[in-house]
Amino acid sequence: MAEPTKGHLVFACGESLYGVAADLAAEVVTLPALTRVPGAPGHLLGVFAHRGEVVPVVDLLKLLGLGQGLEAWKRAVLVRTPKGALALTATRVAGVSVLPLGLSPLAADGVRAHLLGPARSPGGEVAIVECQGLFEHLSRVG
Amino acid sequence: MKVAKLPGLHRWLTVPSTVSGILGALLAIAYAFFTVQIPEGTLVQLLLCIAVWVALANVLGDRQEQGSLRTVRALATSSVERSVPVLQAAVREAAALPDLSFQVNLGYWCAGAGLIGLSYWLVPGVPWTIALRFAVIGVGLGPLVAMLAYLLEIERARAAVVVLAKEGLSVAQVLQALPPTRMSLRARMVVYGAIAIGTPLFLVFDMAVQRAERTFAALAVATSQAQRSSVLAADLRQALIGFAVVGGAVAVVVVTCSLLSGRALGEPMRELAAQAQRLTLGKIGQKTVVPAEDEVWAAGAGFLALEGQLAVVVTQLQAAGGQVKLATSELVASSARHEHGAQEQTLALAQTSATTEELARSAKQIAANANQVSALALQTVEASQEGQHSSEAFYRSILAVRGGNQAIADSVVKLNKRVQQVGRVVEFIDGIADKADLLALNAELEGHKAGEVGQGFSLVAAEMRRLAESVMESTREIGRLIEDIRDATNAAVMATEAGVKASDQGSALAQAVSEGLGNILKLSRTTSEAVRAISLATHQQQVGTDQLAQAMGDILASTRAGSAAQAEMQGANASLKGLADELERAVGQFEVVS
Amino acid sequence: MSAVTVTGVLLCRVGAEQLAFDANQVGHIGAWEPGGQPTAHARSLFLMPSAAGKQLTSEAESLVVDSLEVHAEPLPRLPVPLALASVTGGALLGFVQVAGVLWPLYGLAALARHVRQHLEVELS
Structure with missing residues (x-):
């Protein structure tokens, strides 16, 4: 019996590939100039207005403690959850790939508890971002 | 003879007058004793008369003589200043004394x-004839006594003149006091002769007459032959004695007078002869007064004038001789010095001549060098001209290079601009591709969300993405190329700028070199002209130096000739000095005593 | 999404950053010089040293900004994303968009208080 799969938007951020469920990935956008919000945590780079909505931009590298990130991100993947929208910075967007479901989180707690995988893809191993959980995590931290 | 002295000179002068008067009186008495029959008892009166009158005459005569010697007496008693006029007056008085004595003695x-005859006649018993006899005898002997007095006086007068002259009169002043004007030697000799002959004749005649009268008277008285014979014999005896005594006395007096007169004439002549002898011995100027009278005095005065003149001439001659000798000595000395100097001059001239010849040689060398330098300067000018032409050509080519570089730089700048434009176009394309990529991505995402329906859409979108990505790849490639081109053009721009800068520097350098060469050319032209001028001047100098050397040679030759002439002149001077010595020796034989 | 409009906004500059306040909440605007009366500085929000500027006063609180301008047109107030709801002690009221640029809209008194209570202490 074949494992259940789902289409994911796969993008690169730094060295690693991340995947977002295609139905949650609203759009791939080019990032405009961001408005900084004083008092916000470091991984929240700022906000930008998109279609009448204020979208916070999350630097995945900073969030995951993988580096200082870029000064000016060009691309971001706009993720829409029931409680709000998020933009995840992307170095490069690979496209839509079908990835298996039912993967385990990379860690028991912390931010990595909202990363599932790794899942195999033609571009390499992909960590699937569990968006709702990440959103809630960010709301807690913020 | 007693040497005359000034004190008592006036007394000493008149002594002979008195002596001759007394001698005359004694002679007269002796004569009278033999020739006059003095009456008995009158002898004492007679002698008294004689004594009184002789004494009176002597006193009066002496007084007259002393009166004529007032100045001499004043000098002798030092009661008057011994001035020249006083001494001259005294000299005149002394010289006039003998003549005065003659007159005084004769007159008195x-x-x-x-007066004796007259006073004796007054004695009683004296016949006038006897008294007259005494007067006649006195008058007859008067001239002889006067002459004796004169002759004795004359020596003293001469001595007195000498004494007075010694008191402070020059010969000229003596001559001035006694001008030799009286020329009466002949008259004086006649008077001498007359007296010397006349007096004895008179005496002998008178005595003979008296004897004869007495004899005749005795004979007339005598009565017998025997008486007559004894009278005659006695008379003869008496006559013989009388003649012998009187004749002897007269002879003595006459001879004395003759001796004295001869001496009076001969003494000054002898003295003059001695003076002349002295002159011949060369002793001039010891002018001594030879006192004399009349022509002899004039001769002495002339002699003195002659000696004075001679002394002047000899003194002048001696002075001239001394000067001649001095001048000759100086001439010889200076001639010697001059000769020495001339020798030195000749030596110096010889050295100078040698130096001048050396100078002429040097000048020739300098002229040759200057010619070479002139040629070199001309070469330098030509080389500088060539260099300037080359540097100008270089400058022009550098300018051309600069122009080329500038053109390249301009082209490169244009190219760069084009490349930048291309870059912008490529960026624009890249942006469009990126947007297309994004659109395709979102379309793929949307297609995927649509499920089965959107699968074909997703495929197209994926294809579009690949297309967009290949476009972006190409634009990246183009971007890299553009970067390369930009780098290359930047390098080219930099290179061309450097080239322009270098060519600017090169052109500046070339200009500087050209200017420098121009300056060098100018300088070398100036140098060339200067060198030409120097060469010309050196040539002139050489000519001048040659002439100088020639002139120096001529001068040296003439100086040598002059030196020879100098030597000859020195010889002549030496002989001249010999002559001067001889002259001085000859003149030196005269001793002029001033 | 509730469409709330804000009329009268003070657009303030703090260094290169930007803040917006509801003009209705601001009672008084004065000048402030260094060495003046001690007050809260918006510069401390961005970890910058205080400088001369305008002093905005509301209720008992006041805050100093570098410069400001007033936007009088009514603007829609965009809601705060959930991730930013608790920053600055809840002083962030929302966002306004002026000429395409997004400005964070704060409550003046709350922000001044937050600065005074949390950041001034840290800075001093």
């Missing part, structure tokens, strides 16, 4: 004899 003798 004659007057005295007359």
Whole structure:
């Protein structure tokens, strides 16, 4: 019996590939100039207005403690959850790939508890971002 | 003879007058004793008369003589200043004394004899004939006594003149006091002769007459032959004695007078002869007064004038001789010095001549060098001209290079601009591709969300993405190329700028080199002209130096000739000095005593 | 999404950053010089040293900004994303968009208080 799969938007951020469920990935956008919000945590780079909505931009590298990130991100993947929208910075967007479901989180707690995988893809191993959980995590931290 | 002295000179002068008067009186008495029959008892009166009158005559005569010697007496008693006029007056008085004595003696003798006769006649018992006899005897002997007095006086007068002259009169002043004007030697000799002959004749005649009268008277008285014979014999005896005594006395007097007169004439002549002898011995100027009278005095005065003149001439001659000798000595000395100097001059001239020849050689060398330098300067000018032409050509080519570089730089800048434009176009394309990529991505995402329906859409979108990505790849490639081109053009721009800068520097350098060469050319032209001028001047100098050397040679030759002439002149001077010595020796034989 | 409009906004500059306040909440605007009366500085929000500027006063609180301008047109107030709801002690009221640029809209008194209570202490 074949494992259940789902289409994911796969993008690169730094060295690693991340995947977002295609139905949650609203759009791939080019990032405009961001408005900084004083008092916000470091991984929240700022906000930008998109279609009448204020979208916070999350630097995945900073969030995951993988580096200082870029000064000016060009691309971001706009993720829409029931409680709000998020933009995840992307170095490069690979496209839509079908990835298996039912993967385990990379860690028991912390931010990595909202990363599932790794899942195999033609571009390499992909960590699937569990968006709702990440959103809630960010709301807690913020 | 007693040497005369000034004190008592006036007394000393008149002594002979007195002596001759007394001698005359004694002679007269002796004569009278033999020739006059003095009456008995009158002898004492007679002698008294004689004594009184002789004494009176002597006193009066002496007084007259002393009166004529007032100045001499004043000098002798030092009661008057010994000035020249006083001494001259005294000399005149002394010289006039002998003549005065003659006159005084003659006058007083004659007057005295007359007065003796007169006073004796007054004695009782004295016949006038007897008295007259005494007067006649007195008058007859007067001239002889006067002459004796004169002759004795004359020596003293001469001595007195000498004494007075010694008191402070020059010969000229003596001559001035006694001008030799009286020329009466002949008259004086006649008077001498007349007296010397006349007096004895008179005496002998008178004595003979008296004897004869007495004899005749005795004979007339004598009565017998025997008486007559004894009278005659006695008379003869008496006559013989009388003649012998009187004749002897007269002879003595006459001879004395003759001796004295001869001496009076001969003494000054002898003295003059001695002076002349002295002159011949060369002793000039010891002018001594030779006192004399009349022509002899004039001769002495002339002699003195002659000696004075001679002394002047000899003194002048001696002075001239001394000067001649001095001048000759100086001439010889200076001639020697001059000769020495001339030798030195000749030596110096010889050295100078040698130096001048050396100078001429050097000048020739300098002229040759200057010619070479002139040629070199001309070469330098030509080389500088060539260099300037080359540097100008270089400058022009550098300018051309600069122009080329500038053109390249301009082209490169244009190219760069184009490349930048291309870059912008490529960026624009890249942006469009990126947007297309994004659109395709979102379309793929949307297609995927649509499920089965959107699968074909997703495929197209994926294809579009690949297309967009290949476009972006190409634009990246183009971007890299553009970067390369930009780098290359930047390098080219930099290179061309450097080239322009270098060519600017090169052109500046070339200009500087050209200017420098121009300056060098100018300088070398100036140098060339200067060198030409120097060469010309050196040539002139050489000519001048040659002439100088020639002139120096001529001068040296003439100096040598002059030196020879100098030597000859020195010889002549030496002989001249010999002559001067001889002259001085000859003149030196005269001793002029001033 | 509730469409709330804000009329009268003070657009303030703090260094290169930007803040917006509801003009209705601001009672008084004065000048402030260094060495003046001690007050809260918006510069401390961005970890910058205080400088001369305008002093905005509301209720008992006041805050100093570098410069400001007033936007009088009514603007829609965009809601705060959930991730930013608790920053600055809840002083962030929302966002306004002026000429395409997004400005964070704060409550003046709350922000001044937050600065005074949390950041001034840290800075001093």
